[in-house]
Amino acid sequence: MVELKNVDVHFKDGGGVDALNGVNLRIEDGEFVFIVGDSGAGKSTLLKLLTREIAPTSGRVFVNGYNLAKIKNKKIPYFRRSIGMIFQDFRLIPDLNVYDNVAFVLRVTNKSKKTIRHRVPYVLNLVKLVERAKAYPDTLSGGEKQRVAIARAFASDPKLIIADEPTANIDPALSYDIVKLLKEINKCGTTVIMVTHEHSLVEYFGGRIVSLKNGEVIFDEYVEGEAQDE
Amino acid sequence: MNNFTYLIKQGIRSVWKNRFMSFASLCIMTVSLILVGMSAIVMLDCGIILDNVSDKNEISVYLNDDADIKHIGEVLKSNTLTEKVDFISSEEGLKKMIEQYSEQKELFENLPYNPVPATYMVTINDIDKMSTAVQQFKAIDGVYKVNAPMDFASFIKDLRTTFTIIGIVLIAALGTVSIIIISNTTRLSVFARRKEIAIMRIVGATNSFIKTPFFVEGLFIGLLSGILSWFVTKLIYENLFNLFTQNLGMWNALGMGDILQFSQIEWYVLAACCAAGAILGAIGTVLSTGKYLKV
Ligand SMILES: Nc1ncnc2c1ncn2[C@@H]1O[C@H](COP(=O)(O)OP(=O)(O)O)[C@@H](O)[C@H]1O
Ligand SMILES: [Mg+2]
Numbered sequence: 001m002v003e004l005k006n007v008d009v010h011f012k013d014g015g016g017v018d019a020l021n022g023v024n025l026r027i028e029d030g031e032f033v034f035i036v037g038d039s040g041a042g043k044s045t046l047l048k049l050l051t052r053e054i055a056p057t058s059g060r061v062f063v064n065g066y067n068l069a070k071i072k073n074k075k076i077p078y079f080r081r082s083i084g085m086i087f088q089d090f091r092l093i094p095d096l097n098v099y100d101n102v103a104f105v106l107r108v109t110n111k112s113k114k115t116i117r118h119r120v121p122y123v124l125n126l127v128k129l130v131e132r133a134k135a136y137p138d139t140l141s142g143g144e145k146q147r148v149a150i151a152r153a154f155a156s157d158p159k160l161i162i163a164d165e166p167t168a169n170i171d172p173a174l175s176y177d178i179v180k181l182l183k184e185i186n187k188c189g190t191t192v193i194m195v196t197h198e199h200s201l202v203e204y205f206g207g208r209i210v211s212l213k214n215g216e217v218i219f220d221e222y223v224e225g226e227a228q229d230e
Numbered sequence: 231m232n233n234f235t236y237l238i239k240q241g242i243r244s245v246w247k248n249r250f251m252s253f254a255s256l257c258i259m260t261v262s263l264i265l266v267g268m269s270a271i272v273m274l275d276c277g278i279i280l281d282n283v284s285d286k287n288e289i290s291v292y293l294n295d296d297a298d299i300k301h302i303g304e305v306l307k308s309n310t311l312t313e314k315v316d317f318i319s320s321e322e323g324l325k326k327m328i329e330q331y332s333e334q335k336e337l338f339e340n341l342p343y344n345p346v347p348a349t350y351m352v353t354i355n356d357i358d359k360m361s362t363a364v365q366q367f368k369a370i371d372g373v374y375k376v377n378a379p380m381d382f383a384s385f386i387k388d389l390r391t392t393f394t395i396i397g398i399v400l401i402a403a404l405g406t407v408s409i410i411i412i413s414n415t416t417r418l419s420v421f422a423r424r425k426e427i428a429i430m431r432i433v434g435a436t437n438s439f440i441k442t443p444f445f446v447e448g449l450f451i452g453l454l455s456g457i458l459s460w461f462v463t464k465l466i467y468e469n470l471f472n473l474f475t476q477n478l479g480m481w482n483a484l485g486m487g488d489i490l491q492f493s494q495i496e497w498y499v500l501a502a503c504c505a506a507g508a509i510l511g512a513i514g515t516v517l518s519t520g521k522y523l524k525v
Binding site: 051074076077078079080081085091093094104105107108109110152156 | 233236425428432433434436437439
């Protein structure tokens with residue numbers, strides 16, 4: 001579960017910016033939420049709060065049972081293991097192949113070799129990249145890279161997946177596949193929060209839409225999508 | 231354990247990825263350790279030579295033919311610096327000399343008069359006071375000449391002081407340089423792996439997990455330069471040793487016969503080089519990761 005209570009985020013540099021003002025938001029386990037808004041509205045700042053890259057200036061943030069306004073530095077890594085992150089620039093490690101990029105997450109969080117041997121092929125199969133397991137990121141298309149990143153985010157079986165404009169650097173036609181993948185993962189019970197500014201995607205898939213403007217939530221409702229609910 | 235080998239592998243991988251800097255810091259650390267190690271050994275050797283020379287801290291006091299032998303003996307004995315006094319009459323002295331130069335026996339046997347003066351061999355109790363003793367003995371009435379191994383002793387002493395100073399300066403300077411270069415290596419290594427580190431953070435790797443490979447890297451470079459410097463020191467020292475001991479007779483006379491053979495100390499030197507390398511490597515990395523890997 002994700003909960004923000006009266007959250008303000010103020011950046012001191014650049015003359016001082018109020019990136020978020022009095023944000024209240026509650027997302028239950030298993031939901032799929034689109035967050036939309038213009039550039040500079042505060043979408044990335046909101047996600048950074050949820051991953052504890054930044055702490056709120058005031059207000060409270062709870063994610064997966066952790067109180068992120070108060071969490072100790074030592075506990076942050078363990079908290080982060082309960083979430084998966086996806087970025088618009090993929091952030092794959094260039095000198096590791098697809099398999100190792102996914103396995104990397106499990107290795108650096110002390111998962112057993114046995115777990116790695118089972119889990120990596122499973123998630124690669126889910127994103128339909130089994131046959132590209134030995135390929136290096138440079139040789140992949142944007143869509144494929146993002147599927148590797150999704151596999152990586154899902155590898156540790158997180159309760160929550162957070163995606164910041166995951167389709168921004170991808171062929172528009174392939175964007176739908178990316179969202180479909182995230183929807184599939186959501187059906188397994190994982191909460192998904194996806195930031196986008198592609199209105200076509202939001203209109204197509206529908207669901208809960210949260211809209212930000214100048215650091216405030218101006219819209220938070222369920223919208224019927226054009227797609228049949230698969 | 232699986233985790234441990236992973237971290238070690240990552241550390242070695244890091245050395246390889248960053249091989250130019252790793253090599254540079256390896257070279258600089260190795261040279262530093264060689265210089266420090268060599269000065270330490272030379273210091274030890276100077277100590278040994280000084281001990282040997284001290285054993286021979288005998289001053290020869292030659293007397294005039296008409297000197298009051300007995301009185302001079304009393305004066306020498308009563309000196310506070312004196313430990314032991316041995317008298318060698320001119321006849322005994324000549325006999326000794328004939329023994330020493332047995333090949334030219336005839337030369338000595340057919341002398342019209344005995345050229346060897348009566349001599350007191352005075353052992354003094356403090357080698358540092360040798361020059362004072364020499365001054366005092368020279369002043370005694372009836373003393374013809376005073377000979378002391380003083381010059382050599384003071385030369386060795388100066389040498390030891392010089393090497394001690396060089397050693398300390400080297401340790402301070404090269405230690406600092408080594409730490410700086412290692413921490414720079416780590417910094418570049420952190421930079422080269424920044425993407426990986428960012429991802430590790432995102433997926434919840436702990437701080438110590440992120441830092442350990444860099445620590446391994448610093449330790450590895452340190453240990454490797456320890457071993458290398460030991461090997462080079464061994465080569466240099468053994469060659470120098472052979473050079474000296476070829477003229478063993480002469481060096482023996484100067485108290486250098488007993489200087490350390492490398493095999494006597496090689497394990498200590500290896501341990502010291504590796505320990506110094508590892509400590510420098512560890513300090514360098516810890517400084518650097520503390521600075522450039524903040525959470
Ligand atoms: N680290 C930062 N320091 C200062 N200002 C920042 C920082 N990050 C974001 N901002 C500012 O906060 C506002 C919201 O940014 P962001 O959340 O990135 O917007 P979005 O992702 O919706 O485009 C912007 O005005 C941006 O300039
Ligand atoms: Mg953004």
